[in-house]
Amino acid sequence: MAEPFYFHTQFNLVEILNKKSKNVIELLEGIKVVPDSSIFYHTHKFLEQHHYLLPEPANDFAYWISDVLEEKTLGEEIGSVDIVDFPSIRELRNRFIEILEEHIDKNRPVRNCTEGSEFHFMACKTFILPTPYIAHNLKEFKEILRKISKSSLYFHIFEARIRLGKVDNDFSRWLRDLGKDRIAAEISHLDPYTYTLEGLREKIISIICKEN
Amino acid sequence: MIKLGEYRKIVGDEIIDELHLLADRISGKTIQNINSTAVGGGVAEILTRIIPLLKELGVNVGWDVIKGDEKFFVISKKIHNALHSARVEITDDELNYFLDVNQKNAEEIDFYGDIIFVHDPQPAALIEKRNKIGRNWIWRCHIDFSNPNKRIWSFLKSYIEKYDTVVFSAPTFGRDISTKQILISPSIDPLSEKNRDLPEKFIDSVFEGYGIDREKPVITQISRFDYLKDPVGVIRAYRLVKKHMDCQLVLAGGGATDDPEGKKVLKAVMEEAKQDKDIFVLHLSPASHLEINALQRGSTIILQKSLREGFGLTVSEALWKAKPVIASAVGGIPLQIIHGYSGILTHTIEGTAYWIKQLLSDPEYAKKLGENGREHIKDNFLITRHIRDYLLLFLSLYRKEDIVYL
Structure with missing residues (x-):
């Protein structure tokens, strides 16, 4: 039986971290060090806040890369990471790091966003x-x-x-x-x-x- | 007074039931709100609405107001403007007077709360009392903090860093401080006069009263007459559209009677509008909530072409009415609009004109944007979400882990 x-x-209380990035190098640095709850927040926020949309916008990282930095190819690559394939946040984070490192190696110098459009890292307490x-x-x-x-x-x-x-x-x-x-x-x-x-x-x- | 049950038909039973579940977990704690005024202004308005609902949920919650003379409020207004990055001269004597008044209030106020919830800069220095009485202290900043005057921020920072938690309304307002910073967006009340449903006949009567033709597309911006809202830019965008499509423009708001700059802006707007019979410049009183509600509901497209913005609650109000909104990507607006999904974000007059034409030409897409926008506001920017976040905020003071099992 x-x-x-x-x-x-569950409910999330959102925390503003003291960390922002203006280009993909700084985004990569942030992704490497922010807590797991930050990676989770930025990859799942759209699901909770924009659950009525289909097709849903991709994760926060992809949206910022595509729409703010206008790096459409990289944005698509980050956006199409299949979250369902990853058993933990650690592995998901590593995949983002891999993609960003590969992109940065091939595409220097990197593009900065306009002032005021930086990516702000957040986290959540659940x-x-x-x-x-x-x-x-x-x-x-x-x-x-x-x-x-x-x-x-x-x-x-x-x-x-x-x-x-x-x-x-x-x-x-x-x-x-x-x-x-x-x-x-x-x-x-x-x-x-x-x-x-x-x-x-x-x-x-x-x-x-x-x-x- | 509006009862919590009245929100059930708007947000659903499960949302209200979950508020009760959360509120039960904070029972036994008293929350004491402190701000600088009981009436007038956005903070007093939101506290007036939220506190009775928290009480109905069984939360022990009180509200106290600091006392100050005219000199104190003139100085605190200067501090407020400086934090909004305005150029303001504030002397050391004035800052000392500001602190003296805070100290006097700290001596007189009965601090009965387990959680002292201080709103905005005016009472921020009450935190000095913490050395004597302990307790949990939260500072809630309701204002645009994206570019504060450095000297005033440095003055205020020494007090803010003594709080347990600081709350801002948008990620861009976050500061480089050691205190934990929480994001809690403001909210709108769907049952207020500004937002509640209106009979179609009433909307018709408001449009008729101003001579606006509801048979022709109506583009509307609701905002006070202020350069930062770029009303002249709105007219220029309208003119670019008007070359190809017949439409009307409504610019409605206040701020031109008691504010010298508002008068100048209104004059510039009138000059730009010239004799165009399809431009309606409406100078409304601050209490014209139902009229503004009707103007938003009867419009085809709503604009918010601000050059700078705090959170931009007028955008929430328009989206709540399922209107397609074209707005600038400034302040808290990008939190409310995901470009192309729940509205349109633009950066220029030409871009705004382009999107007005697109939405007028494709009413199905415009309708979808409006529907998505309303859903987004329903889930994220109504007063019920605001209450939930406050309950989580209070609970967070007692639980430090990332994942909390209640």
């Missing part, structure tokens, strides 16, 4: 708390999925996997314990970064509905 699924939610929702079986799970906030959905799919290092999203892990391996696998195989949060909610519900 699997444990019930306890739905949690608060996780339980909601009153508890699912004891698949039927309850599906019903609650329709009601939970976008923050709760975001937490179990994105935050749990890459930030809390749980390897897979919370839903799939619980569904496997419940013996629902097919549904678990199908949710695991989704690329959640290509959906809006509402679209993702509907997709997961539709996967569960196929079971009935």
Whole structure:
């Protein structure tokens, strides 16, 4: 008998770091030293703040490189890093470092942005708390999925996997314990970064509905 | 008074329920707000709205106001302007007087809060009281801090660095200080007169009253008559559009009665507008919230072509009304508009004219921008998000780790 699924939610308080960059060299220096919560914030902020957009703009780094520095090729390269392939922030950070170092080696001198358009590094402090929702079986799970906030959905799919290092999203892990391996696998195989949060909610519900 | 439950139909039950979950975690702590005025000005307005809602959530929250004479407020106005990078002469005697008044208030105020939440520069030096009473201290800066006068910033910095946490409204306002800096954007209240839904008939009546034709496209900028809002640039952009497309321009705002510079700007605007019957320059009183709301709702495109801007809440107001907005990429505007997704960011008169023409020619795209803009404001810049951030801010004082399990 699997444990019930306890739905949690999360909120971020955003911190302004004393660090900004005016070109890709300074961006690289920043990416190397900022805390993990900063890399997470800049690669996931769009998902939370602009979840209604499809196609979503890429991560903050890519948006700044493309739209402010107007380095379209590099912006596309940074923007197309497939976050879902990275099990941790450390590995994701290393990939950005690799791409930027390779670009800087081949493209000197680098371009500065106009004054006032610098990239400001931020970080986030994340608060996780339980909601009153508890699912004891698949039927309850599906019903609650329709009601939970976008923050709760975001937490179990994105935050749990890459930030809390749980390897897979919370839903799939619980569904496997419940013996629902097919549904678990199908949710695991989704690329959640290509959906809006509402679209993702509907997709997961539709996967569960196929079971009935 | 507006009750929290009234926001449920706007933001959804789950958002209000989550505020209750968070507020429960701060129970037992008292938050004491301190600022310089109980009425008038943006800080008093937001506290008037937020404090009753925090109380309804069960948070112990109070509000105290420092006392000062006219001389103190003249000096603090100078400090405010200097932090806005205006050229202002402030003598050492004036700075000493500013500190004396703060010290006197520090002696007289009953510091009953576990968290002392100080707003803006006027009461910033109250922090000196901390040596005696301890507690957690937050300084909330509501003003544009992107380019403060160096001498005044250096004076203020020695006090700000004694706080536990400092809060700014935009990333660009952050400073090179040792204190932890938090980003909390301001917000709009969707149920206020400025933002609530209006009957179409009322909107029609406002447009009719000014002789503006709702059958023809209406381009509008709402802002006080100030060079930094570039109203003359707006007219020039309109003229570039007008060569190819029939449209009207509305420039509406205040600031031209009590401000000598405002009068000059209004005169320059009138000269630039000349006899164009499709340009409407409306000088409105500060209390014309419903009229401004109607003008925004009835417009085809909203502009905010500022040369400098604080956070730019007029942009939030326009986006909330699902209007396509073309605005300058200054101050807090890039936080509200992602170019091409939730609005358009421009840098020049020509660029502004180009995008007005594009949006007039492609109303479907303009509509999508407006819809995206409204969603963005709903999730990120309404008063409910502001309350959530304040609750997180209070909780952060007691939990130092990056990931906090509550």
